[in-house]
Amino acid sequence: MAQETFAFTSSALRSLRLQRELLEQDDRRRALARESATRRFLSENPRPPLTPPRGQYCRDPAVHNALYSGDLLRIKSIFKDETTTNLIMETVSEELVWSPEQGLWVLSPRRQQTSALRIAAARGYGDCARHLLLRGAEVDAVVGGRAPLHDSAAAPRPDCTRLLLAFGADPNLLSAEGSAPLHLCTTPESLPCAELLLAHGARVNLGTRERQVTALHVAARQGLVAHVELYLRHGADPARRSHQGETPLNAACAAAERPEDAERYYQVAQRLLEAGADPGAAGRKDHTPLHNACGNGQPRLARLLLRHGADATVPNCAGYTPMDCALHAVEEYRHQRPEQTIALLLDHGAGPVHPKMLKFCCRHPPALEVVLNAYDRVPPAESWVGAVPPELWEEHRDFYASAVRAAGQPRRLQHLARCALRRHLGPRCHAAVPKLALLPPPLRLYLQLPLEGLIS
Template sequence: MAQETFAFSSSALRSLRLQRELLEREDRRRALARESATRRFQPEPPRPPRRPQYCRDPTVHNALYTGDLLRIKSIFKDETTTNLVMETVSEELVWEPEQGLWVLSPRRQQTSALRIAAGRGYSDCARHLLLRGAEVDAVVGGRAPLHDCAAAPRPDCARLLLAFGADPNVLSAEGAAPLHLCTAPDSLACAELLLAHGAQVNLGTRDRQVTALHVAARQGLVAHVELYLRHGADPARRSRQGETPLNAACAAAERPEDAERFCRVAERLLAAGADPGAAGRKDHTPLHNACGNGQPRLARLLLRHGADATVPNCAGYTPLDCALHAVDEYRHQRPEETIALLLDHGAGPVHPKMLKFCCRHPPALEVVLNAYDRIPPAESWVGAVPPELWQEHREFYTSAVRMAGQPRRLQHLARCAVRRHLGARCHLAVPKLCLPPPLRHYLQLPLQGTLS
């Protein structure tokens, strides 16, 4: 026996153990490779969906909503607990038509632990949940965690989720990707992260086919629009209703204080090749929308890029008709400037029935009436003028009624003839005419406060 054995040194034993571990690791690797190859040609049957488990414990909910990391670590220790559905039940009044009365009905709201932590910016809590097996793309309660990060916005948590393999194009229950939820100015960092990790910039929502560029244009987000265009966003892409991003921007520019940023959005889109005459919903062009919202600067921009001032929508209304409909609502935004602008770009005199929409703003009514060579009868609008407004502008209204149906001065008839001949070139040709400055000014339909 002594001749068949020999003593091993400690270093030799360590070497043998290491060699054995390496051989076992190689055996496991080969086994996994064979198993992977087998699955490739013989896909395994689909696993049955995991039955959701619910947590209604307010203590657990409170730990998540307050970002209590120590308590979260003590509660969420494995894959089962981290993927619990957090459910709250509240009572709300709903109308029961069969009973004819209001009754209390339970309203259930569901979310996930990861959604709560990520949506509130608790990155340490979110990291713990992810390391314990939380499903990064699980859509619970209609959204995935990345949707909440984009909507909040929480760029740090969005970066964390993406680092753990979150899908930047995951769809919510409503069919929206995280990029569609970047609707605030401070969500730019989230949008940049999503695009850097493969978000599809031209991906449309499931039902309406609205892209991220539509959303940014509708919100007046200049920096977002620039970012999406740099990443290949299509400014001609239409939603299911036929609207382009330029349509969306012009339709949303409703408040005077928003005029500046929506003009900048429109400038970026037009520079990228957007069609200023693209008709969208109800055949409204961007110019229809701009005029309907009382935005003279936006209308001027569109006309400078070739928008047609005479094209009708599905109801037969031209941009000038839309501008007249908006006079009463936007009288403090100088709607007469928009009207004069459209007339200088080829818009013709409107139907007399449209005068009732601008008669309560004398400057707008004066510009419109000066587009006629013979003022139409006043019966269509005179009854819509409030008595106190008539008293305030008695001279103008009296002259408008007196001149109705009567021939205008020869000077005005000559002005109408020149403008009719120039048509859509008025805005370019009139300033270049070899005429005395007062006559050139007269051709541009200045306000005089009376008609003659």
């Protein structure tokens, strides 16, 4: 903001100077702390990140423009030796921050630092990057929190990744945030970069500094099937837990939220389970993968987990079972047929829910019908009937009227026999009912809680 359009008071100027001094002190403190933490963490790689000598900064916009545009001729004329190639490219912009001491908003400088090699590697300027390396650019210099290899992997720029590795870049170097280049391969297009990193010695089970998240966690969370397969082939541990106790399977099931991504996450979970992942491994808040799949309205993913032995009745730290999570998700995922997930859980041993949970599924008649048919006596309607909007009631008047009439009344003998048989079979319902060959097909179907549009 121009000075002539912003009236600075003396107190604002003092606050601005104070903010700048505090920022410089904070930058120095963080740099020292990060360097020390990285050296301790990478005990197997004793070489610390290389940092250009302090004080050698370049703030010339013309130099910056040459780098960002990939102007090789200008770059050759500017960067001729080790000193110039390792300059710190710094930009300073001012932003408004709240000053509690002054009780007002003040302008504070915000510095961003990078290196010439980082800029070239992130934008895929291979010729520029080669020139800088041949003129002495430090391939592992961490400037502004990252080394060039981090940027080329994150971009992704496979050609620059190959070039940096050929010049001896450390594939296990941690950034200031504690991530190795392999952790930054987060898109399908980054697969070639991941392959190059692993071929040059990247440790597939290396965790981030604080959260201990591995590359397999990252790929699972992003739904990257090819990455997951690659890491598993290179010895990635599907049972490895993060600092919060999450496994890659937990990460995949928790991230499977959008219907359009369901197939990708299903394939990721399938690969992990085939590799030996535990379908019942509880992570953060004791959520199992099945809790996450049910909470995200993913019936196919839930079926996969149950087929591999997931427990449909286990509670999390709040006492919620996968069925409770499925009911909470009915409203949000009503277009993903949540009644299928509910019926699936009932077929694998989940019992009738507490009547107070009916209010979470009462706005989706198919889900409410499946839940009510799990009772041998329908509970009172007072717990849910008030939550049904009038227009929805009118649309499904016959169903809701039948549910209210059945509340508290004895069910038909046929239904009571169905409940008794399902209780006897318990978690074997899904496998045992189709094998009851002596029963007529319509009766076998009736045992599987089909939707009829009425409660009788």
